[in-house]
Amino acid sequence: MAGFESFIGAFVRRYAIAFVMAAVIMIGAVVFVNYIGDTKFAEIEKVDVNTQKSTTEIANYLLIGSDTRAFVTDPVDEKAFGNASGEAAGERSDTLMVVHVDPGKHQAVVVSFPRDLWVEIPGVALDESHCSRIEAGKCMSKINSAFNNGPDVVISTLQQNFDIAINHYIEVNFQTFQGIVDAIGDVPIYFPYPTRDDDTGLFAPTPGCHLLDGAGALAYARARSIKYYSFSEGGWFESDATADLARIKRQQDFMRRLASLAVAKSASNPLVALDVVDQVVENLKIDDNLAKDDLLALVDVFNDVDPTNTSRVQFVTLPGRSGSAGALSVLYPDEVNAPAVLDMLRGGSGEQAVSTTTTLPISTEAVAPTTTTSSPALPITNEERFGSPAAVTAPCA
Secondary structure, eight states, X not given: OHHHHHHHHHHOOOOOOOOHHHHHHHHHHHHHHHHOOHHHHHTSEEEOOOOOOOSXXXXXXXXXXXXXXXXXOSHHHHHHHOOSSGGGOSOOEEEEEEEXXXXXXXXXXXXXXXXXXXXXXXXXOSSTTTOSEEETTEEEEEGGGGGGGOHHHHHHHHHHHHOOOOOEEEEEEHHHHHHHHHHHOOEEEEESSOEEETTTTEEESSSEEEEEOHHHHHHHHHOSSOEEEETTTTEEEEOOSSHHHHHHHHHHHHHHHHHHHXXXXXXXXXXXXXXXXXXXXXXXXXXXXXXXXXXXXXXHHHHTOOTTOTTTEEEEEOOEEEEEETTEEEEEEOTTTHHHHHHTTTSSSTTOOOOOOXXXXXXXXXXXXXXXXXXXXXOOXXXXXXXXXXXXXXXXX
């Protein structure tokens, strides 16, 4: 499984990941190399998506983590994932990333798009069921809502707002993510203080190292309203200054840990690797033009990239600035720094040319080695309120 190990080492960054879901997809994709045949690949659901054919080997892959609850049919799933009706009806992109790969140069860029980005949603009816606001005759909403109108609208939204061509499409949902974690095993996560998120059900009543199963991992990865407990003040207080961006950081941290476990357990136990494949195949969706060889080519791009070399692989989040749209708190693309990030997705994909040139510095994350780190995903900025963080113990140490 040398190829598996080297791939994960290269791809785990980060997930960006900030996605969660993208690294999950990549873990599944690399397992294909050793364990999936044409019959198993044929079981993956194919969707008719309006992707753009690339004129070169360079390609942009749209990676969607869907928050759909359409699979919820019983009380057990409803408790874990939420009800498929009411506010959770439909589907939004809980995670949205674009992976730009240049196989010839063995270079890649993974760009995460925060779900609260305020964008125009093209090609939909100008009414309140499709738009949060109508501004100057345009349907405006947070970017994650575009997916409720289908993947083609997400692709159109990226094209219209950011001038990005999408050549391939990959989608995974909550159930797949949870199943992959359970297939690999509990993931150790360090909490500096008692931690909770009432919206996702995350609850670590004591500080220190906790082992998260699939349900706990999903609650952690999706958390956007993390609170720590202050013993000195006797209450729970918000810890995330920017909920959406903070969640991306936690997702990146989690996927490093998950990938580390995937390397160790799949290398020593082929049954674990097969179980991961089954979990991926069961709920994975790809565009009907994405061939098995495309997935293997995507894997190969990361196969021998030095994970600490950001000139070969970069993981970034589209820079944004906080703002408001009516009563909504939103993110606007940072007019100064966002163009440099977007330029990285335009070089040679489809018929597009780079529309702007800039030498602005780009904030990127070096890819960390695949180890279980012993620090929280986010820096602790308020020790005056929360006190000294808990000691780090095994298996988080």
